[in-house]
Amino acid sequence: METIEKKQTAIMDSELSEQIKAATKDSHVRAENTELMLSYQRGRVSLRQYQLLLCSLYKIYEALEDALDTNASHEAVAPIYFPQELARLESIGKDLEYFYGQSWREKLTVPDATLRYAQRLREVGRDHPEYLVAHAYTRYLGDLSGGQVLGRITQKSLGLKNGEGLSFFSFPGVSSPNLFKQLYRSRMNSVELTEEQRHGVLREAVTAFELNIQMMKRLKRSRAPRP
Numbered sequence: 001m002e003t004i005e006k007k008q009t010a011i012m013d014s015e016l017s018e019q020i021k022a023a024t025k026d027s028h029v030r031a032e033n034t035e036l037m038l039s040y041q042r043g044r045v046s047l048r049q050y051q052l053l054l055c056s057l058y059k060i061y062e063a064l065e066d067a068l069d070t071n072a073s074h075e076a077v078a079p080i081y082f083p084q085e086l087a088r089l090e091s092i093g094k095d096l097e098y099f100y101g102q103s104w105r106e107k108l109t110v111p112d113a114t115l116r117y118a119q120r121l122r123e124v125g126r127d128h129p130e131y132l133v134a135h136a137y138t139r140y141l142g143d144l145s146g147g148q149v150l151g152r153i154t155q156k157s158l159g160l161k162n163g164e165g166l167s168f169f170s171f172p173g174v175s176s177p178n179l180f181k182q183l184y185r186s187r188m189n190s191v192e193l194t195e196e197q198r199h200g201v202l203r204e205a206v207t208a209f210e211l212n213i214q215m216m217k218r219l220k221r222s223r224a225p226r227p
């Protein structure tokens with residue numbers, strides 16, 4: 001039987017994309033099993049819940065994409081910087097405008113857990129740009145994976161037509177999510193990190209999942225603003 005030490009050595013010998021997936025495997029199961037994600041998977045998402053999720057995602061991607069743009073030429077960010085293909089902020093803004101009209105910015109409502117997540121993203125952008133890969137991975141590869149299924153469920157459950165209110169899930173610059181994910185993983189693997197930085201990135205990825213879990217738990221209990 002494999003010992004934990006052997007398993008850990010095997011993980012540390014592999015590439016960043018495999019290490020990060022292994023390090024966040026349990027966190028992913030926990031994220032999938034939050035009440036909000038479970039109601040999603042059962043097709044029981046309400047319009048209010050979706051609107052509230054969009055408000056929080058706006059704040060998260062605002063902080064994430066600002067940190068990525070600011071550090072675009074940093075050596076640990078440049079290889080995984082894909083604004084054309086991945087940037088979500090404008091898409092989420094479009095969805096919020098669809099639901100709330102022109103004055104959507106005044107209607108944004110977010111719980112403390114979302115503000116804490118955005119705060120961490122700002123800290124990382126300022127003090128540890130090499131950890132941004134952990135945050136970009138957690139959000140963008142998630143959006144290109146399970147997120148695609150969630151998009152179809154949202155469309156069906158809420159009866160949204162012609163992609164209206166669903167821009168967040170749509171990646172016009174990515175023709176094949178699977179191929180793009182492969183490219184993204186190979187770019188992650190090309191980032192040069194010291195052993196200490198690598199450990200830091202893996203820890204940060206677990207933190208990124210935890211921040212998402214806390215945000216989703218809080219969102220499940222919140223009430224969305226009325227349009």
Ligand code: HEM
Nearest residue numbers: 021031032037040041137138139141142145146147209212
């Ligand atoms: C209903 C909830 C969810 C479902 C059904 C789901 C499902 C999936 C599936 C099927 C994959 C593809 C696995 C593979 O290619 O091997 C995946 C990957 C991923 N998911 Fe999720 N997911 C959910 C929630 C989340 C959440 C909340 C996050 C984080 C915010 C997340 C982050 C990721 C990431 C980062 C990957 C890429 C894993 C990798 O290839 O390294 N997922 N998810």
